[in-house]
Amino acid sequence: MTDGRARSRRRALLAMARDLLPQMIAVRRDLHMNPELGCEERRTAGMIASKLCELGATVREGIAGTGVAGVVTGSGPGPCVALRADMDALPIEDRKDVDYRSRVPGVMHACGHDGHVAMLLGAAKLLSSLAGEFSGSVKLIFQPAEEGPGGAEPMLKEGVLSDPDVAAIVAAHLWPDLPTGVIAVRGGPVMAAADSIGITIRGEGGHGAAPHRSVDAVVVAAQAIMALQTIASRQVNPVDPVVLTIGTISGGYRHNVIADEVRMSGTLRTLNPALRRAVPDIIRRTLDGIARGAGATFEFTCSPGYPPLVNDERVAATVADSARKMLGKRHVIEDVEPSMGGEDFAYFLQEVPGAMFMLGAGNPDRGARYPAHHPRFDFDESAMAVGVALMVDVALELLERR
Ligand SMILES: [Zn+2]
Numbered sequence: 001m002t003d004g005r006a007r008s009r010r011r012a013l014l015a016m017a018r019d020l021l022p023q024m025i026a027v028r029r030d031l032h033m034n035p036e037l038g039c040e041e042r043r044t045a046g047m048i049a050s051k052l053c054e055l056g057a058t059v060r061e062g063i064a065g066t067g068v069a070g071v072v073t074g075s076g077p078g079p080c081v082a083l084r085a086d087m088d089a090l091p092i093e094d095r096k097d098v099d100y101r102s103r104v105p106g107v108m109h110a111c112g113h114d115g116h117v118a119m120l121l122g123a124a125k126l127l128s129s130l131a132g133e134f135s136g137s138v139k140l141i142f143q144p145a146e147e148g149p150g151g152a153e154p155m156l157k158e159g160v161l162s163d164p165d166v167a168a169i170v171a172a173h174l175w176p177d178l179p180t181g182v183i184a185v186r187g188g189p190v191m192a193a194a195d196s197i198g199i200t201i202r203g204e205g206g207h208g209a210a211p212h213r214s215v216d217a218v219v220v221a222a223q224a225i226m227a228l229q230t231i232a233s234r235q236v237n238p239v240d241p242v243v244l245t246i247g248t249i250s251g252g253y254r255h256n257v258i259a260d261e262v263r264m265s266g267t268l269r270t271l272n273p274a275l276r277r278a279v280p281d282i283i284r285r286t287l288d289g290i291a292r293g294a295g296a297t298f299e300f301t302c303s304p305g306y307p308p309l310v311n312d313e314r315v316a317a318t319v320a321d322s323a324r325k326m327l328g329k330r331h332v333i334e335d336v337e338p339s340m341g342g343e344d345f346a347y348f349l350q351e352v353p354g355a356m357f358m359l360g361a362g363n364p365d366r367g368a369r370y371p372a373h374h375p376r377f378d379f380d381e382s383a384m385a386v387g388v389a390l391m392v393d394v395a396l397e398l399l400e401r402r
């Protein structure tokens with residue numbers, strides 16, 4: 001495609017996406033008022049499937065429970081590119097003062113997944129109106145349970161990337177930390193592996209007044225927590241990030257009784273896969289030294305969570321290039337720092353090249369000033385127009401390039 005044609009296509013996409021904005025806002029607000037937790041997205045999935053059917057897309061429902069995929073086919077043969085949205089809400093009480101506040105007590109779309117769904121349906125609409133102008137197909141993937149236990153991996157196991165086979169995949173995450181109209185994207189690792197750890201320290205109980213006749217599990221746990229902090233600071237290469245957070249601790253019976261057992265749980269975050277494999281052994285060795293020194297014993301478990309999210313360099317460059325041309329150079333951030341948060345879009349990126357970009361949606365005048373998972377979280381809805389235009393443009397670019 002010539003530069004001139006690509007330029008006018010981008011302008012047209014932005015204009016079409018802005019025209020679609022009222023419909024996307026209506027969908028988003030409907031979902032916002034009716035949020036559903038992970039694996040329970042039945043109403044959401046039903047709405048998605050019926051809208052995709054109305055557009056004439058080929059729809060597959062019930063993938064990994066509530067997952068939905070729709071395929072919009074172009075006018076000629078060609079590859080298939082996928083766009084992905086997550087659908088689930090969080091167990092958080094909505095504290096916003098807006099008329100589209102959640103109507104479900106204790107459940108809230110506090111991560112913008114309602115907007116992700118609205119944007120992907122907007123993309124489906126744009127693509128079906130452009131079907132005469134591209135070859136190949138675009139698969140729109142709506143996945144359950146991103147916030148846990150994870151819908152991406154089970155959807156992959158049920159073959160969501162085949163028939164037609166997906167060559168590349170792109171996703172956007174609404175990001176109120178960036179202003180509306182700005183996007184951030186880069187190749188390489190951008191989100192962390194998020195593994196869960198469990199530690200039990202066992203000592204010997206006794207009278208609080210006779211510590212010499214017991215092994216105090218509370219004191220051993222305290223030493224263990226501090227020693228674990230030396231993993232990031234002293235035991236691994238400082239240019240490779242590790243976060244080890246002990247999030248819970250419990251043990252003991254009474255103020256004057258020495259505890260025989262303390263249980264702790266935590267999260268282990270890494271970007272580098274080799275380090276991810278190495279750290280559990282370092283934790284075990286550290287715990288072993290502390291426990292042995294005190295005459296205690298320990299148990300340690302590490303349950304793998306989402307893998308690190310690694311953007312493909314070429315697809316990330318395509319997103320950045322498309323965004324620069326559509327939004328202007330100053331609105332594209334490529335030296336963005338990786339986040340130690342986790343995202344199960346990572347599983348898709350282990351199967352096919354792709355990229356996730358952060359879609360700026362911060363706007364204090366519209367109440368979009370709180371971070372994700374905050375009880376007052378909201379995003380600037382006009383950002384959805386930017387997101388849809390960009391996702392569709394990138395999909396068309398990727399179809400043409402392959
Ligand atoms: Zn989230």
Ligand SMILES: [Zn+2]
Pocket residue numbers: 111112113146173
């Ligand atoms: Zn999210």
